[in-house]
Amino acid sequence: MLTIGETAELLGISAHTLRYYEKEQIVVPHREPGGDRRYDESHIGWLKFVIKLKETQMPIAAIRKYAALAAEGDHTSEDRLNLLAEHKRSIRAQLETLQAADEMLERKIAGYRTFIHS
Amino acid sequence: MLTIGETAELLGISAHTLRYYEKEQIVVPHREPGGDRRYDESHIGWLKFVIKLKETQMPIAAIRKYAALAAEGDHTSEDRLNLLAEHKRSIRAQLETLQAADEMLERKIAGYRTFIHS
DNA sequence: ATATTGATTAGAGCGTACTCTAAGTCAAGT
DNA sequence: ACTTGACTTAGAGTACGCTCTAATCAATAT
Numbered sequence: 001m002l003t004i005g006e007t008a009e010l011l012g013i014s015a016h017t018l019r020y021y022e023k024e025q026i027v028v029p030h031r032e033p034g035g036d037r038r039y040d041e042s043h044i045g046w047l048k049f050v051i052k053l054k055e056t057q058m059p060i061a062a063i064r065k066y067a068a069l070a071a072e073g074d075h076t077s078e079d080r081l082n083l084l085a086e087h088k089r090s091i092r093a094q095l096e097t098l099q100a101a102d103e104m105l106e107r108k109i110a111g112y113r114t115f116i117h118s
Numbered sequence: 119m120l121t122i123g124e125t126a127e128l129l130g131i132s133a134h135t136l137r138y139y140e141k142e143q144i145v146v147p148h149r150e151p152g153g154d155r156r157y158d159e160s161h162i163g164w165l166k167f168v169i170k171l172k173e174t175q176m177p178i179a180a181i182r183k184y185a186a187l188a189a190e191g192d193h194t195s196e197d198r199l200n201l202l203a204e205h206k207r208s209i210r211a212q213l214e215t216l217q218a219a220d221e222m223l224e225r226k227i228a229g230y231r232t233f234i235h236s
Numbered sequence: 237a238t239a240t241t242g243a244t245t246a247g248a249g250c251g252t253a254c255t256c257t258a259a260g261t262c263a264a265g266t
Numbered sequence: 267a268c269t270t271g272a273c274t275t276a277g278a279g280t281a282c283g284c285t286c287t288a289a290t291c292a293a294t295a296t
Contacts, residue, residue, distance in 0.1 A: 005242065015243085016285055024283095034292070036243055056219040060283065081230040088223045091216050098213050101174040105206045112199040123272065133273090134255055142253095152262065154273055178253065 001030070007039040011047055018047075024060055026050060026067050056091050119148070125157040129165055136165075142178055144168060144185050174209050 007029075008015040018037070021027050027047060029037040039047075046067075053063055066083050069076040125147075126133040136155075139145050145165055147155040157165075164185075171181055184201050187194040 003243075014285075017283085019244095020284060032243095034243085035245095036292095052219050052222055054283095055215050077230055077234055081227060081234065084223055084227050084230070088220060088227065091220050091223070095213065095216050095220070097173050098209050098216070101170050102206060102209050102213070104170055105202055105209070109199060109202050109206065112195055112202070116195055116199065121272075132255075135253085137274095138254060150273095152273080153275095154262090172253095 001038040001040050002044070004029075004037045004039070007044065007047070010044065011051065013051070021047075021050070025064050026060070053087070056087070057094065058087055058090075062087070119156040119158050120162070122147075122155045122157070125162065125165070128162065129169065131169070139165075139168070143182050144178070171205070174205070175212065176205055176208075180205070 002010065004015045004018055008018055018027070018029075018039075022029065022037075027039075027043055027050070029039045029043055032038055050063055050067075053066075054060075062083070066080060069080045069083070120128065122133045122136055126136055136145070136147075136157075140147065140155075145157075145161055145168070147157045147161055150156055168181055171184075172178075180201070184198060187198045187201070
């Protein structure tokens with residue numbers, strides 16, 4: 001059971017951000033008698049997953065929706081599957097955009113090299 | 119020579135955005151005697167390039183920097199090359215992140231399918 | 237006993253990239 | 267002459283995702 005500071009450190013995000021995620025209903029940690037937050041293994045695993053989703057531009061709102069479904073129970077698993085499948089399609093689209101841009105830049109850079117060394 | 123509305127239409131962005139890009143020194147169109155903006159082929163080509171850069175998360179500030187170098191003349195081409203090469207590395211990093219996430223989601227989705235059909 | 241450290245809260249503020257509003261000008265069509 | 271529509275400006279507002287502030291509390295270290 002980690003404190004907010006330890007959890008932030010471990011995940012490479014700020015304690016501010018963890019409180020923000022709680023306000024957004026993305027993670028709801030346990031509380032100590034004094035009111036301090038405590039994050040257990042399941043919170044950490046979930047947060048690592050959230051961070052992966054964020055890295056791929058999934059909006060907070062969509063993550064919150066997914067979290068809400070997961071909190072509702074097993075009967076929402078099909079909805080969650082659909083959400084993830086849709087996000088996977090968005091990742092594929094991003095990959096294509098990036099690959100096209102990468103090639104475009106490659107050509108542009110080659111052009112510059114020719115120009116500079118001429 | 120296109121008006122701001124025609125240019126916006128052609129590029130799939132808003133006239134507001136074109137004025138914003140001008141304020142940010144990213145494109146400086148010609149002006150009619152009455153003050154209306156006019157975009158020529160070179161503006162359009164440059165804007166298409168800008169849009170490609172934006173699609174790959176290049177910040178407006180970096181694009182502005184690149185535009186400023188280009189406006190300065192041929193002697194900045196090496197700096198521009200470096201800017202593009204660096205951005206290309208960022209695209210590669212994004213590609214790796216997305217590929218990892220894609221695989222992670224593939225596994226997660228496969229897990230859901232097993233669960234749902236059990 | 238005091239100081240430091242790390243936590244709490246509500247709510248304000250920030251950076252990015254737009255996006256829109258208000259008030260107005262101007263040219264063309266009926 | 268009037269309307270329509272596209273344009274102009276400065277500046278305000280929006281959405282997102284944090285990020286920080288202020289005031290406070292509680293446990294530990296000296």
